[in-house]
Amino acid sequence: MPQWLEIVLRTLCAVVVLFFMTKLLGKRQVSQLSFFEYLTGITIGSLVAYISLDLEANWYLGLIALGVWVACSLLIEYIQLKNKKARDFIDFKATVLIKDGKILEDNxxxxxxxxDELMEQLRKKNVFQVADVEFAIMESSGEINILQTRESLPLTPKDLGIQVASEKVAQVVVMDGQVMDEPLRVMGFNQGWLMEELDKQGAKLSDVYLAQVDTYGQLTIDLYDDQIQTPQNEERKLLYANLKKCQADLELFSLSTKSKKAKEMYEQSSKQIEKILATVKTILTT
Structure with a gap:
C-alpha cells in the first residue's frame, strides 16, 4: 500500500476514534467551542507539532494528514448546515436542567x-434561588442559559410604559490625554464643545486619562490623579426640576382661575408636560 494512502486511512480512522472518545467525555469538555471545533483544534495542534518536530524525510506526510482533517471539518460543517439530525448527533441536543423552578435530576x-456546579452556573447569571428560574437549559456548547420567572425579572422602562431613546455606543473622545477627533465627530461634537465640557468639570485636557461621551451626550472623565474629585454635571437634573415646577405652576393656575377656558388650557398644558416628564425622566435623572 502506498504511504500516502496509508496516511489517509489512518487519519480517517483517527477522526472516528477521537469523535466517539470525545463524545463519551460529554459536552462539558467542549466549553464554548462547538463539538467538532474542539476536536479539530486539539488534533490540528498535534499535527502541526508533528510536522514541526519530525526530522525524518517523510515529514510531509503530516501535511497530508492535516489536509484530510481540514477536508473532514469542512464536510462535517456542510452536513450540519444541511441536516438537523446530523447537527443534533454531532454537536449534542440542548438539555433542560430546570423547569418551572424544579431541578430535573435525571438530566x-x-x-x-x-x-454545586449547577448553583455556581446560576450565580454567574445573578440567580441565587432555583425557585426564581422558569427554565434553564444546557446548550450544545456546554453553556447554561436561564429564563427567570416574570416576578423575579427586574422592571424595565417598557414595563412602566416609559419610552426611552435608542442607545448608541459610547465613544472614547480622549485617550491618554489626546483628543480622538473621529469619535468626537461621530457623536456630533467638536473640540470646542469638549473643552467647554471639561471646563465645566474643572479639568484640563492634559489631566484627563480617558473621557467618554454616552448616548445622551454626557461626558464622563477619568483623571490621571485618582485623588482629584470632579464635580457632577447637574444641568439635566436642574432641567427636570424646572419642568416639574412648570407643571406644578400650571396646576396651581388652573385651580386659582375662574375662567373656564383658561382652566382647560392650564390643565391641558399640565398634562402635556406630565407626558414629557414621563418620557425624559430616565434621561434627565441618571
Missing part, C-alpha cells in the same frame, strides 16, 4: 453535572 446526571 443533571445525564450531563454529569453536580448540584
Amino acid at each position: 443533571l446526571k445525564k450531563e454529569r453535572l453536580s448540584s
